[in-house]
């Protein structure tokens with residue numbers, strides 16, 4: 001079926017009280033695996049591509065510094081791919097731009113066929129963030145594309161830093177922001193953090209979620225709430241990575257019970273990226289462990305050596321640099337071992353999350 005917009009998925013999550021995970025992808029094989037596992041589990045799927053990942057899909061080596069033209073190309077390639085795959089499935093799928101840096105990249109994704117975009121103005125002043133977010137909302141709305149905004153900075157992992165210097169989202173400002181911008185959903189800061197170290201025993205400020213939810217409700221603001229930086233960094237995965245020689249010191253996730261409490265408090269969209277990166281890297285290392293001859297293979301050698309030289313880098317976009325074309329073309333049977341490593345990581349992480357967030361059977 002055609003792609004649905006993000007709002008459709010999040011309103012269902014809100015209504016039927018489950019968490020809609022949003023998974024970051026960087027390879028079309030991850031998209032295939034995501035669709036396959038969501039079909040098996042009859043779960044709605046929200047796929048997201050981060051702003052720099054658009055450049056990676058476009059084949060730009062230095063993708064973190066890709067130009068708007070590169071990103072336009074990447075956005076079109078990914079959207080065409082997902083739209084085509086969605087035709088053959090009955091599960092609802094939305095395609096979202098994660099952390100869009102400016103209006104141009106959001107526009108590029110809307111024009112390419114994405115059904116949801118995030119404009120991340122969280123580092124700007126409140127007023128500037130509002131002005132820029134409105135520009136994106138006005139454009140996206142014409143095409144029935146949903147918009148996510150962000151307020152608050154995901155930095156502090158200390159408990160209760162709700163003071164003048166707090167980086168956590170102020171609920172009163174959240175209401176004003178949602179009312180003025182008319183965004184569909186709002187990313188907030190309440191104790192989560194991007195990456196593989198969220199801090200020890202993080203206690204999420206679910207009071208902030210409840211306060212924002214209640215303010216939206218009493219003021220008739222139809223806006224769902226988003227949790228970024230929500231990977232749980234499973235301990236067994238950390239143990240595996242350590243066994244294979246990765247440097248996993250200072251690696252801490254958000255406890256799954258904390259995320260589930262946040263969902264019960266009013267979080268609707270939960271972003272997961274790092275868990276998939278780590279599982280992929282574990283699978284790649286397992287592949288080399290099982291068959292030593294891969295270490296000598298002229299194409300796979302780089303992957304192994306990169307990981308051994310960069311033991312704290314779990315981003316497969318770095319270790320799989322020689323396979324940039326495969327990001328959008330998919331791995332052929334010749335490289336089935338890498339394709340399997342990528343796909344199995346997706347099955348492993350997404351299946352757990354679908355069950356934990358209770359989106360199983362919610363299509």
Ligand code: G3H
Pocket residue numbers: 024050051052053098099194228273274
């Ligand atoms: O929130 C950011 C996501 O984890 C994507 O990361 O900017 O390295 O693509 P990226």
Ligand code: 13P
Pocket residue numbers: 024098099193194195196227228229230231271272273274275
């Ligand atoms: P993690 O780094 O916790 O996976 O968060 C991903 C994210 O927020 C993407 O926007």
Ligand code: ZN
Pocket residue numbers: 099194228229271
């Ligand atoms: Zn994020």
